[in-house]
Amino acid sequence: MSGAEFQYPDLSWKELCGQMANLVAESGGNKGQFSNLVEAICRDFRQHDEEELKKLVEWQKQMKTKSANKEKPARPDVAFWFPPSDVTSAAFLQNAMACEALGERTQYLNMPEVEMADRMCGGHKQISQMLRNIYDRQRAGALRATAEGITGNPVLRANLTISSTPFATRKFYKNDLFNGTFGRMVFSYKARTSRDGRIPRQGKYSEEFYRKLDEYLVRLDICKGRFIIGHLNKLTDSLAQDMATLADLTDDDVLWDASKRALVSAWKAGCVMWVLNGQTWTKSMGEVVEWLVYRDIWSKMQIFSDLLKDGDISTADASKSGPKNMLDDLPNNFNEAQLEALRTQMGKSKEGTKNQLYKWVSRGFISKSEGSGLYTKTELYINGK
Numbered sequence: 137m138s139g140a141e142f143q144y145p146d147l148s149w150k151e152l153c154g155q156m157a158n159l160v161a162e163s164g165g166n167k168g169q170f171s172n173l174v175e176a177i178c179r180d181f182r183q184h185d186e187e188e189l190k191k192l193v194e195w196q197k198q199m200k201t202k203s204a205n206k207e208k209p210a211r212p213d214v215a216f217w218f219p220p221s222d223v224t225s226a227a228f229l230q231n232a233m234a235c236e237a238l239g240e241r242t243q244y245l246n247m248p249e250v251e252m253a254d255r256m257c258g259g260h261k262q263i264s265q266m267l268r269n270i271y272d273r274q275r276a277g278a279l280r281a282t283a284e285g286i287t288g289n290p291v292l293r294a295n296l297t298i299s300s301t302p303f304a305t306r307k308f309y310k311n312d313l314f315n316g317t318f319g320r321m322v323f324s325y326k327a328r329t330s331r332d333g334r335i336p337r338q339g340k341y342s343e344e345f346y347r348k349l350d351e352y353l354v355r356l357d358i359c360k361g362r363f364i365i366g367h368l369n370k371l372t373d374s375l376a377q378d379m380a381t382l383a384d385l386t387d388d389d390v391l392w393d394a395s396k397r398a399l400v401s402a403w404k405a406g407c408v409m410w411v412l413n414g415q416t417w418t419k420s421m422g423e424v425v426e427w428l429v430y431r432d433i434w435s436k437m438q439i440f441s442d443l444l445k446d447g448d449i450s451t452a453d454a455s456k457s458g459p460k461n462m463l464d465d466l467p468n469n470f471n472e473a474q475l476e477a478l479r480t481q482m483g484k485s486k487e488g489t490k491n492q493l494y495k496w497v498s499r500g501f502i503s504k505s506e507g508s509g510l511y512t513k514t515e516l517y518i519n520g521k
Contacts, residue, residue: 153293161326181218188214225258250300271320325435386459402428
C-alpha cells in the first residue's frame with residue numbers, strides 16, 4: 137500500500153509500513169511453510185522484480201564490456217518490491233531510495249533465518265538502529281566520500297518477516313531487550329508439538345485461490361487517502377485499558393512497556409483487514425486484533441521472560457517465569473503482610489506493596505475493611521476473571 141494513512145487513537149497519522157514479525161519454532165517445526173505462503177501471496181511482486189532484475193543485469197553487462205576510457209552507461213532506475221533475503225545494507229538503502237522515488241512504495245523482505253538481518257543492517261551492532269528506523273518510518277541517511285559508495289537519505293518504508301529457532305532468537309535479541317527494538321518486533325511462538333510420527337503433507341494453491349487473492353490485492357493497491365476506522369480505534373483504546381489492568385495484576389512494568397507497541401502492531405493489522413474487506417469493519421476482525429495483541433505478549437514471555445529479569449537460562453525455564461497474577465495466588469481474604477510475603481517470594485520489593493494494593497482497590501479488584509484491615513476480592517473480580 138502507498139498513498140494511504142490511518143489515524144491512530146493518539147491522533148497521529150500512520151502509514152502501514154514498518155510492520156515486522158518473527159516466527160519462532162524449533163528446528164524442523166515446519167517454519168518453511170511460511171515462506172511458501174509468502175511466495176504465493178507475493179507472486180506479482182516477483183513478476184515485477186524479474187523485469188527490474190533484467191534491466192539491472194543488462195546494465196551490469198554493459199559496464200563490464202565498456203573499456204575504462206569509454207563513457208559508462210547510467211544505472212537504470214529500478215526498484216525491487218520483494219528483494220532477495222540476502223541483501224546488503226548498501227543495496228537495502230539504494231532500494232529504499234528507488235522505492236521512494238518511484239511512488240513511495242514499500243519493500244517487503246522475508247528472511248528464513250534471523251542472522252540474515254545482520255547483513256541487511258550492516259552488522260549486528262547496527263541491528264537495533266535499523267529495525268527501529270524501519271518501524272518508525274524514519275530516514276536512514278548515508279554519506280559516502282566516493283562515487284562508488286551509496287549516498288542518500290530516504291524514508292525507510294519496509295515490512296519484514298523473519299523465521300528462527302528459540303535458541304537463535306534469544307541469542308539475536310538478548311542485547312536489545314530494553315532499548316525499544318524488542319517491543320517493536322512482533323513475535324509468534326509455536327511450541328514444540330507431540331511426537332506423533334506423521335510427516336506433514338504439503339498442498340498446492342489452486343487457481344481459485346490466486347483469483348481471489350488478486351481481488352484482495354487490488355483493494356490494497358487502490359486504497360489512497362486518509363482514513364479513520366472508528367470501531368478499530370475504540371477497540372484499541374479498550375485493549376490499552378486491558379493491558380494496564382494486566383500489568384497492575386502482575387505488577388510488571390516490562391509487560392506494560394511491551395504492550396504499547398503490541399497494540400500499534402495489531403492496530404496496523406486491523407487497518408489492513410479493514411481495507412481487504414472492502415473498508416468494512418466486522419466483529420471477527422476485532423477478535424483477531426485482540427488475539428494478535430495477546431499472542432505477541434504471550435510469545436515474548438514464552439521466549440524471553442527469564443532474560444527480561446536479567447537471567448540467561450534455557451527457553452524451557454523462560455516459559456515458567458513470565459508475569460503472574462498475584463491476586464490469584466492470594467486467598468479471597470488477605471492482609472498486607474501476605475501480599476508483602478508473596479512479592480518477596482517473586483523477587484519484588486516490599487516497598488511496592490502499598491502501591492499495588494492502592495491500584496487493586498482503585499480498579500475495583502479488592503475492597504478494604506477499615507475495621508479489620510483485611511482486603512477482600514470483589515464480586516467484580518471473581519466473576520470477571
